[in-house]
Amino acid sequence: MAEVSTVVNQPPEFIEAAAKPYITQLQQVTGGLKEADLSQVYGPQFTAGLGALTQQAIGQVGGLGAYEPYLQAAQAATGPTAYQAYMSPYQQDIINTTLADYDIQAQKGLPQLAAQAINAGAYGGGREGVQRAEYQSASDRNRAALQAQLLQQGFGQAQGLAAQQFGQQMNLAQQAPALAGQQISALTTLGGVQQSQAQAGLAAQQQLAQQQLMQPLQATQALGSGITGLIAGYPGGTQTQTQPSPTPLQTALGAGATLAGVYRAFNN
Numbered sequence: 001m002a003e004v005s006t007v008v009n010q011p012p013e014f015i016e017a018a019a020k021p022y023i024t025q026l027q028q029v030t031g032g033l034k035e036a037d038l039s040q041v042y043g044p045q046f047t048a049g050l051g052a053l054t055q056q057a058i059g060q061v062g063g064l065g066a067y068e069p070y071l072q073a074a075q076a077a078t079g080p081t082a083y084q085a086y087m088s089p090y091q092q093d094i095i096n097t098t099l100a101d102y103d104i105q106a107q108k109g110l111p112q113l114a115a116q117a118i119n120a121g122a123y124g125g126g127r128e129g130v131q132r133a134e135y136q137s138a139s140d141r142n143r144a145a146l147q148a149q150l151l152q153q154g155f156g157q158a159q160g161l162a163a164q165q166f167g168q169q170m171n172l173a174q175q176a177p178a179l180a181g182q183q184i185s186a187l188t189t190l191g192g193v194q195q196s197q198a199q200a201g202l203a204a205q206q207q208l209a210q211q212q213l214m215q216p217l218q219a220t221q222a223l224g225s226g227i228t229g230l231i232a233g234y235p236g237g238t239q240t241q242t243q244p245s246p247t248p249l250q251t252a253l254g255a256g257a258t259l260a261g262v263y264r265a266f267n268n
Contacts, residue, residue, distance in 0.1 A: 054191030063180030074169035
């Protein structure tokens with residue numbers, strides 16, 4: 001009695017044994033990712049804050065306004081009475097001493113006038129009086145001119161000192177914020193390097209956290225790729241299912257049915 005065979009392709013048993021737990025593992029891993037707390041791998045904790053140098057630079061911003069006291073001092077050195085603060089405290093003493101010496105020298109000229117009057121036979125007369133008056137008048141004018149010269153000299157020196165003070169204070173008013181700006185710039189640059197280094201460290205920590213979170217899925221995917229490669233490398237095995245051959249009665253009935261169909265076809 002003949003048999004009918006049916007061929008069924010199936011993967012090898014060791015591949016099938018590995019594939020069944022893989023599906024379960026994949027479902028568990030993906031479910032775990034859905035429930036994972038993403039704040040552990042994303043969030044402000046991976047953003048570097050301002051470093052000490054940058055904070056120091058921010059603290060130095062007030063130095064940009066350091067020009068104010070120097071500007072005020074420069075303004076004080078201007079105006080019609082600004083020179084008074086720079087007058088020499090010894091100015092009047094110098095004037096008094098100089099004029100006193102002048103008076104002594106002027107008095108020394110009077111005996112010479114008397115001698116000239118005696119030689120001219122006019123001693124004690126009106127002519128001598130006129131000469132003495134002219135001499136004294138000229139001496140007084142010279143004395144006043146000398147005093148004015150000393151006063152003008154002191155005033156000029158005071159004006160020069162006031163102008164010098166104005167220039168110095170204006171220069172300081174310009175230099176102070178410039179120096180503060182240079183310091184802030186240097187601190188900002190160094191602070192930026194410091195912050196970049198800190199950010200690089202946090203980025204590495206974040207990358208590690210992400211890798212740790214995704215590692216189960218990556219391992220599962222690697223397992224799936226390996227199973228897929230095994231299936232491609234090992235053709236499926238065969239299973240044969242046999243069925244008993246038809247009985248003579250079944251064969252006859254089948255043949256009769258076939259003949260009856262042919263007969264009906266011809267009659268039509």
